[in-house]
Amino acid sequence: MRHLINPLDFTTDELDRLFDLAADIEQHPEQYAHKCDGKKLATCFYEPSTRTRLSFETAMLNLGGSVIGFSDAASSSASKGESVADTIRVISCFADICAMRHPKEGAATVAASHSGIPVINAGDGGHQHPTQTLTDLLTIRALKGRLSDFTIGLCGDLKFGRTVHSLINALSRYDGIRFVFISPEELRIPDYIIEMLREKQIPYKEVIRLEDTIGDLDLLYMTRVQRERFFNEEDYIRLKDFYILDKTKLNLAREDMLVLHPLPRVNEISVEVDDDPRAVYFKQVQYGVYVRMALILTLLEIEKEN
Amino acid sequence: MLNVGKIEEGYVLDHIQAGKSLTIYHLLHLDKTDAQVAIIKNARSSKMGKKDILKVECPIGSIDLDVLAFLDRNITVNVIRNGEIMQKEDLILPREVRNVIKCKNPRCITSIEQGLEHIFVLSDATKGTYRCKYCESNPPAQ
Numbered sequence: 001m002r003h004l005i006n007p008l009d010f011t012t013d014e015l016d017r018l019f020d021l022a023a024d025i026e027q028h029p030e031q032y033a034h035k036c037d038g039k040k041l042a043t044c045f046y047e048p049s050t051r052t053r054l055s056f057e058t059a060m061l062n063l064g065g066s067v068i069g070f071s072d073a074a075s076s077s078a079s080k081g082e083s084v085a086d087t088i089r090v091i092s093c094f095a096d097i098c099a100m101r102h103p104k105e106g107a108a109t110v111a112a113s114h115s116g117i118p119v120i121n122a123g124d125g126g127h128q129h130p131t132q133t134l135t136d137l138l139t140i141r142a143l144k145g146r147l148s149d150f151t152i153g154l155c156g157d158l159k160f161g162r163t164v165h166s167l168i169n170a171l172s173r174y175d176g177i178r179f180v181f182i183s184p185e186e187l188r189i190p191d192y193i194i195e196m197l198r199e200k201q202i203p204y205k206e207v208i209r210l211e212d213t214i215g216d217l218d219l220l221y222m223t224r225v226q227r228e229r230f231f232n233e234e235d236y237i238r239l240k241d242f243y244i245l246d247k248t249k250l251n252l253a254r255e256d257m258l259v260l261h262p263l264p265r266v267n268e269i270s271v272e273v274d275d276d277p278r279a280v281y282f283k284q285v286q287y288g289v290y291v292r293m294a295l296i297l298t299l300l301e302i303e304k305e306n
Numbered sequence: 307m308l309n310v311g312k313i314e315e316g317y318v319l320d321h322i323q324a325g326k327s328l329t330i331y332h333l334l335h336l337d338k339t340d341a342q343v344a345i346i347k348n349a350r351s352s353k354m355g356k357k358d359i360l361k362v363e364c365p366i367g368s369i370d371l372d373v374l375a376f377l378d379r380n381i382t383v384n385v386i387r388n389g390e391i392m393q394k395e396d397l398i399l400p401r402e403v404r405n406v407i408k409c410k411n412p413r414c415i416t417s418i419e420q421g422l423e424h425i426f427v428l429s430d431a432t433k434g435t436y437r438c439k440y441c442e443s444n445p446p447a448q
Contacts, residue, residue: 125441
């Protein structure tokens with residue numbers, strides 16, 4: 001039995017198979033509509049996350065399965081003091097697979113070590129959010145046709161953004177990737193990631209102005225400056241509008257550059273950009289459903305059976 | 307100069323950072339054994355200025371010394387048999403350490419989950435760095 005706790009839990013070969021399956025689901029959704037008949041997904045969300053939870057639930061419903069679960073800690077036994085270990089032991093008796101979001105880092109690791117069913121980490125605090133990384137990779141592969149040989153700019157909060165850190169780690173396993181980190185000094189990429197890139201001799205550069213580098217990029221990954229990551233409200237207010245991608249800046253970009261964003265977007269991408277064909281962040285959401293469908297099938301080992 | 311008698315069989319842990327001997331005494335669970343232990347604090351050292359030393363009279367192999375490498379790789383472990391130093395034992399970094407220190411990350415699941423062991427896993431053997439098994443944060447300085 002396998003779990004998905006960290007984006008690097010799967011090898012690149014395993015990811016290729018997962019993405020091939022997701023691509024086939026996209027092409028032939030009707031062939032997968034009953035693959036999970038009689039199976040149940042438990043969505044155990046100890047903190048609200050409408051987008052991720054609904055994506056998981058949609059994925060399971062698309063496969064013909066059903067969904068049980070809770071959407072915040074107050075409506076679970078956690079409010080009575082039940083441990084994660086006990087909760088997953090109980091859930092294992094009800095469901096066939098579990099997607100868990102928890103505000104504490106490492107909660108999914110604890111769940112996996114006590115679970116009788118596959119556990120998918122749907123976000124553990126500021127630590128990991130592997131299905132977002134899979135979504136990002138599938139989107140890039142589907143729309144660029146490859147996961148190698150491109151220059152990707154990551155813009156915004158590179159210090160606290162877990163999706164950015166996970167994506168860099170995942171992409172660093174592919175050939176020919178060049179990173180451009182675009183952030184204010186206060187939100188620059190952590191040193192341990194820079195060290196990892198140096199050790200692997202992966203080219204990168206750090207810049208402050210998006211306009212200076214947008215013309216060099218094949219991909220631009222925008223992020224939100226998150227209020228909850230700041231201890232100081234003044235710092236948040238000063239930095240939240242540092243980068244706003246608008247039409248003027250996008251005009252400096254290549255015709256085939258893609259703009260990705262993990263969503264939710266606040267104001268870091270102007271709505272006037274939404275209609276540009278290079279803006280693919282809403283397509284990204286759709287790929288998130290495909291990749292979660294492929295992940296559920298893979299962890300339940302269903303494609304081997306049928 | 308303070309003199310402490312020789313031991314017949316056991317270990318002399320030398321070059322302990324001054325002031326850390328009691329911490330190591332507890333982490334080796336020496337408080338829970340019948341072993342005779344001499345704790346020497348602030349001994350003069352040409353190499354370190356001052357240092358602590360632990361002398362433990364016990365059967366060889368009866369205490370788990372792996373944790374020493376995690377705590378301080380500069381500690382020298384002298385193995386004593388028949389009152390003589392038989393060998394200086396090389397400290398090997400343990401693959402993981404359990405319940406030696408606690409994760410201090412307030413966002414880590416260990417901060418709320420009952421009965422959960424505090425486990426640090428060796429992440430880089432060359433640098434001797436460890437990370438919490440759960441939140442992957444570095445251990446607090448000892």
